[in-house]
Structure formats: structure tokens, C-alpha cells
Amino acid sequence: MSAILLKQGREKSLLRRHPWIFSGAIHHLDEEAASGATVDLLSFNKQFLARASYSPTSQIRARVWTFEDESVDKEFFRRRICSAIETRQKLNVESQSNAYRLIYAESDGIPGLIVDRYGGVLVLQSLTAGSEFWKETLADILIDETGLSTIYERSDADVRELEGLETSVGLLRGTPNPQLLIIINEHDLKFNVNLESGHKTGFYLDQRANRLRVRELAKDKDVLDCFCYSGGFTVNALAGEAKSVLSVDSSGDALALAKENILLNELPLDKAQLIEGDVFQLLRKFRDENRSFDMIILDPPKFAPTAAQAERAARGYKDINLLAFKLLRPGGTLVTFSCSGGIDAGLFQKIIAGAALDAGADAQIVEHLSQAADHPVSLHFPEGAYLKGLVCLHK
Ligand code: SAH
DSSP states (O other), rough: OOEEEEOOOTTHHTTOOOEEGGGGGEEESSOOOOOTOOOEEEEETTTTEEEEEEESSSSSEEEEEEESOOSSSSSHHHHHHHHHHHHHHTTTGGGGGEEEEEEEEGGGTTTTTTEEEETTTTEEOOHHHHHHHHHHHHHHHHHHHHHHOOEEEEEEGGGGOOOOOOOOOOOOOOOOOOOOOOEEEEEEEEEEEEESSSSSTTHHHHHHHHHHHHHHHTTTOOOEESSTTTTTTHHHHHHOSSSSSEESSHHHHHHHHHHHHHHHOOOOGGGGEESSSSSHHHHHHHHHOOOOOOOEEEOOSSOOOGGGHHHHHHHHHHHHHHHHHHEEEOOOEEEEEEEETTSSHHHHHHHHHHHHHTHHHHHEEEEEOOOOOSSOOOOTGGOOOOOEEEEEEOO
């Protein structure tokens, strides 16, 4: 096995059990290693620190599989996968939904691997050289340990490029032509999910608890759902007896899905209005028209995937939140999110505070929201906590 010798003093993050080694921390690699191959990480004094996957093209040159001197093989991955499955059983996620995250990469000790379960189908996303190296083995274990037979691969995320990997989409296990249009049940509501073309692995599973919260808060309110995608929040607001829901997305296909999902749940379509447009522009238009709402939901796409784009992203978040505060009626509720890895919870709160101040709104935070429990966060890998949300009350 090849070994990576770190520069002097660069073992600190590993000693705190953070699983990434950046290229700048590396002194040298003693012999060439293939993409995704297992390598030892040694301190400058040649002390064993961890066993990791090697990614020759990525700035994150190695990702730790284990901090123990143990072999990384099929049985190793079986233990990790079983432990991740057990976590979801302890959480009793199945009582909430038949669609949930079974394996969440670093947070479950398997960097690069995401597996979401949609009813009887597993959707797998391999994001790193390491998870790619072990993909077939991981798929075999998943079939063994879940008792399911179908795995559909959705390795189409942009980050694969950084790892030198091409897009890979299609059936990984199971009989040809599986059913990829499925209906999931989440907290007693149904959603159509297209596993082939849906965002991420098909649906925003991470917002499950927050969708339910919106349902609980929406009664008798005029709701504005910005960036509505397939209507997750819209359907919940209608189920929670909102007076009206206006849903905005720039994608006509997303709005068509949202409409289908309203109908699927036999919710009143006459209370819903779906508008195709740019949220940034539409919020301005509503401001100029003096429109107002009792509840506004802002769930934009990632403005800052990494900390490098944080500043530009911060301006984007401030802009839409400032406009939203202006459109909120007294006593109204703002439910606002960021899924940018580059913006931490503290910064997000500051941005929202700045937006309220500039909008002249007197508001208070009544709840902090985050990703659902089936997207856990390793204490040693805080980057796993990407979704931040605040519920603010406008006084
Ligand atoms: N709230 C959704 C997820 C939102 S994903 C849910 O819970 O399921 C982000 C959505 O924003 C995508 O559907 C995308 O089409 C849309 N979008 C991106 N930029 C936009 C813009 N400037 N204006 C309106 N919609 C936009």
C-alpha cells in the first residue's frame, strides 16, 4: 500500500478526526497510487494516522476511511453500511416517510457515498474517487443488507469533475426498466418523484421536518412559496389549510410537478397559484405593487457551494430576505433557508439580521431549522451540516 507523508505539523486536523487531507498538507507520496486506491496517511515522523482513499486530481487529495490500523475491505464497508442502516432504524424514519437518506457520506463514515431510499428503490450517488473505486462492492453490500434488489445510480453531480470522474447514470443493480416514476409518502402526504430526472436523487429529503412545520404554521395564511420546485412546501401549506398559496419557480417543469402533487393529494387547486418567474425580479414587482403575505418561504438553490463564493452568495441571500421582510404583514412569518456549504449558521443569521434591519422590520427568531435527522452530522465533520433555516416572526 502506498503511503502519504504529511508535512510537519499538518497532522493536527486528522488528530481531531477531520477526514480530509488537502494537497497542500502533503510532503510526498512514496509510490504512485491509482485513483481511489487506499493509502496510509503518516505524520512527518512516520507515525500512522489514518487509512484513506487517494484522489489524485482533487484538492482534497485524501479522504479518511478509518483512523484505526484495520483493513479496508468488503467487511469493513459492510460494518459501516450496517451501522448507517441501524441509525435510521433507531430514528424510526420509516414512521415518517418511505423515502429517506440511508447513507450520508462522511457523516456515516463513507466519504463520497450517498444512498437514498425511495420505497423499494435505492438511489446511489458516488461523488469521490474513493467511493467510485468501491462502487460495485458497495452496491453488493447494499443489496445484501437491505434485502432490496434495485439500485439506480445518479452520479451526475458537478463535484465529480473535481475528482476526475465522468457522469454515471443508470441501473446499477436489478432487472432492466425499473419503475423510476414513483409516489412516496411523507407525513401522510404523497409526492411524485422521478428518480431519473428529479433534483439531487429525486426529492429534497432533507427538508422533510421543515415541510411538516410549515404545514403546522400555515393555517388561514396567505403564503408565498419561493423556489417551490415540486411543491414540497406548497402542498404542505395547502394541507395545513392555508388561505392561499402562491408558488414561484423559474422552471416550468418544476411547476408542472407541483401542480401534479397538489392534485395527487386532492388539495384545493383553486387556493393555489403557480407562477413561472425569477424570484429576485418577482419579489421586486410585488414590492412595487404593495403586495403582502402572512407567510413567506425562501428555499433557494445553493448560492455558495464553498466558502470562496460566500460573499457573493451573502448578497443574494440578503437581497431576497430584505424583500421578503418588506412583503411580510405585521405578525407574519418568514421561513428562510440556506443550503450553501460555504455559509455557516452564524453567518446566515447575520445576513438575515442585516436584511431585517435594512427593510425596517422588527423581527425575532422563533425557531432554528436544519436538515432532517436522516442527514446526520459527524461531530468531527461540521461541513456535513449544510442546511440552515430560521423562522422569523415579524412583530
Ligand atoms: N423548496 C423546494 C426545493 C427548492 S430547490 C422543496 O422543498 O422541494 C431550488 C429551486 O429553485 C429549483 O426548483 C429551481 O428551479 C429554482 N430556482 C433557481 N433559481 C431561481 C430563481 N432565480 N427564481 C426562481 N426559481 C429559481
